[in-house]
Amino acid sequence: MTLHASMGRLGLTHPVFQAPIGSIASPELAAAVSNTGGLGHLACTWRSPDQLRALFAAMAGLTSRPYGANFVLDFPIDERLDVALAHGVRLISFFWGDGGRHVARVKAAGAVAVQVIGSIEEAKRAADAGFDLIVAQGREAGGHVRGSLGTMTLVPQVVDAVSPLPVLAGGGIVDRRGVAAAEALGASGVWVGTRFLAAAEANIHPRYQELVLASCGDDTLYSELFDGGWPNAPLRTLKTATTRNWEAAGRPSAPNRPGEGEIVAQRSDGSGVPRYFFSSPTRDVSGDVEAMALYVGEGVGLVHSREAASVIVAELATGFRETAPAKVAE
Amino acid sequence: MTLHASMGRLGLTHPVFQAPIGSIASPELAAAVSNTGGLGHLACTWRSPDQLRALFAAMAGLTSRPYGANFVLDFPIDERLDVALAHGVRLISFFWGDGGRHVARVKAAGAVAVQVIGSIEEAKRAADAGFDLIVAQGREAGGHVRGSLGTMTLVPQVVDAVSPLPVLAGGGIVDRRGVAAAEALGASGVWVGTRFLAAAEANIHPRYQELVLASCGDDTLYSELFDGGWPNAPLRTLKTATTRNWEAAGRPSAPNRPGEGEIVAQRSDGSGVPRYFFSSPTRDVSGDVEAMALYVGEGVGLVHSREAASVIVAELATGFRETAPAKVAE
Known part of the structure; x- marks a missing residue:
């Protein structure tokens, strides 16, 4: 090169x-x-x-x-x-x-x-x-x-x-x-x-990093689901209970999605992260971090270890x- | 290799x-x-x-x-x-x-x-x-x-x-x-x-082949639009007047799509090709061949000449x- x-x-x-x-x-x-x-x-x-x-x-x-x-x-x-x-x-x-x-x-x-x-x-x-x-x-x-x-x-x-x-x-x-x-x-x-x-x-929540190491391309979803804070912008995330529940409900639009408006996690400053918000879990987040947007690319199955x-x-x-x-x- | x-x-x-x-x-x-x-x-x-x-x-x-x-x-x-x-x-x-x-x-x-x-x-x-x-x-x-x-x-x-x-x-x-x-x-x-x-x-209609040589990846559409004869199967085709009219109409489902049921072209055996049928135009087809499914991959912009x-x-x-x-x- x-x-x-x-x-x-x-x-x-x-x-x-x-x-x-x-x-x-x-x-x-x-x-x-x-x-x-x-x-x-x-x-x-x-x-x-x-x-x-x-x-x-x-x-x-x-x-x-x-x-x-x-x-x-x-x-x-x-x-x-x-x-x-x-x-x-x-x-x-x-x-x-x-x-x-x-x-x-x-x-x-x-x-x-x-x-x-x-x-x-x-x-x-x-x-x-x-x-x-x-x-x-x-x-x-x-x-x-x-x-x-x-x-x-x-x-x-x-x-x-x-x-x-x-x-x-x-x-x-x-x-x-x-x-x-x-x-x-x-x-x-x-x-x-x-x-x-x-x-x-990386400033990544340990659970999110674990899921990155355990997942493959089939486990990713391209959608506009996590639109809180940044609407009309498709993104690729891991499939999780949140995405599966939304798909099982027939992919409804906001505000008719399962659990809409719930606070699923907390940042270290005490602020809450609503379900379907676009940010992904950093180290300081607590709560149901798997309900947040877990950004990954399709090649995630090629990532095997923390280095x-x-x-x-x-x-x-x-x-x-x-x-x-x-x-x-x- | x-x-x-x-x-x-x-x-x-x-x-x-x-x-x-x-x-x-x-x-x-x-x-x-x-x-x-x-x-x-x-x-x-x-x-x-x-x-x-x-x-x-x-x-x-x-x-x-x-x-x-x-x-x-x-x-x-x-x-x-x-x-x-x-x-x-x-x-x-x-x-x-x-x-x-x-x-x-x-x-x-x-x-x-x-x-x-x-x-x-x-x-x-x-x-x-x-x-x-x-x-x-x-x-x-x-x-x-x-x-x-x-x-x-x-x-x-x-x-x-x-x-x-x-x-x-x-x-x-x-x-x-x-x-x-x-x-x-x-x-x-x-x-x-x-x-x-x-x-x-290739047994391809000359007009279809011309469009292949003139198009690039941005001109392709992934959809389930051409479902006649093979439903529930996404396919990639060229964007054409037929696909644009469907998108302009808000991507309606069958049977509510523009021009649904029209015969757009004829095969050499005299049979008609309905709009949204899944086959693509071979040499023997006559009529509005551009209204048929023009299959191409995203890499179509890398095809420059007939060889x-x-x-x-x-x-x-x-x-x-x-x-x-x-x-x-x-």
Whole structure:
């Protein structure tokens, strides 16, 4: 694997990007990935500007390597983006919509501008908008799924559509086989979420992590069920009693779903998590954590053990035809 | 690519299997694929036993190499299977259900027994039933789609579940990049449909073939819309005026869909094709062929030109790490 210029500029050793897996993506996880030569990533949409400042300060103590900040465009992100850029975050990624209007600002701050897309059409639009890097998210992905095409077909069609812009393959890339497949399809790197749910550094509830290790692709559900806080956005989660009861009831719409409005779990600040809310259980949650949204990708059956993030990055990197030290194309 | 024993037994040069793409899979197409060292395939479910006898007789005049006969288990196939085995067809594949009860008969006739699956669970069942070869069909596939997982995640999880049984990757494999990706995921070969829609030998209506060459993955629709003749079976087709009108009407169920019951095209025998019928337009059809079910896979944007099947097989074969003459594992 020859590192594309935009990734060489970041000083990456391996084009292994940890996807911004919500609050599960702790600073410890992101820093460990970056320190191993990949790119760690923080989800910055649902944290307040003050929380973000504290988060970036924590990162400064954990790594001197670049990392990414992700923003979901269904939410107000302008002030948060300013905070990230002011702190010198080196890569900014946008999901769920067209981040084109932010490209100039990101580039002016010296950061790499990344757009996650879910269709060939969205990829073309992102290329036209001047993004440095495109992430092609296939339908295999865990959590919120932007488009309908699988990684196997989305990646090469996007590569052809935006060439010579580099494309990362996201969705279903879990082990070195997936990395090798992504490279064969023309991807310049990989964007991996589910595998990092099993990282020792992940801020994931132990029961959720146990279920990740015990499940396979057949156990995942693509639906719009967990719509509290983020409506009209399909996502992939584990099948659980909550999803099975909903399916058994004939997949009713809100507010007619079983147990609608119940509080199923509590956060450490004492706030309750209603059934069908979109967030997934972090370590601090107590209660019926299995009733929450347990985001996983279809490749979950390829995740077999809890490991340090550095071990995960190193194993994934062996999937590329050439490994470290990678060359940089200019 | 080292050919697995079951494929070496068939005398294949390349583990490139032409998927049984309905009536589009003419004897000329299947024979050309087999004559190039791949495996041609005939759809045998919707032809009468007498038509099958004529078909196999035609094949005998076109190739001395092995080819396959496919059977869809939502239809009565026992007598048809007898005809295929009596004619010495060397590979029998089953789709849409569990063909386990036919395995002993197929093997007793000396044929290779193949099961197409759409989930990890179905793959395990097929392995337990004694099949020689498993085809993992990802959701990217064109035509009828058995399961919900993408090829990128289905293949490695199935490979792990049924090892050392060989697994073919189907769904989204269109060019040499897809072949290389399939091999990287652990597949022992590929099962390709959409690419062969552009074969010169395909029995495909010219307008349908034109649309295949002009479309991309974003233009495909996964639905149960074309349910006439084969209900409750999701399939992937091109988006057309018929699918758009149905979506614009709010995706109503039968019999409340726009134009329900209209005859949209005619076959050469004078019979009419009703709107929402499941068959796709062969060369002999006249009328509004675009209103029929235009099966394509998500990778349709990777199909750029009409070519001889031999050229397609040869190009696909270059995707394997080692090409002809392939070694045979015993």
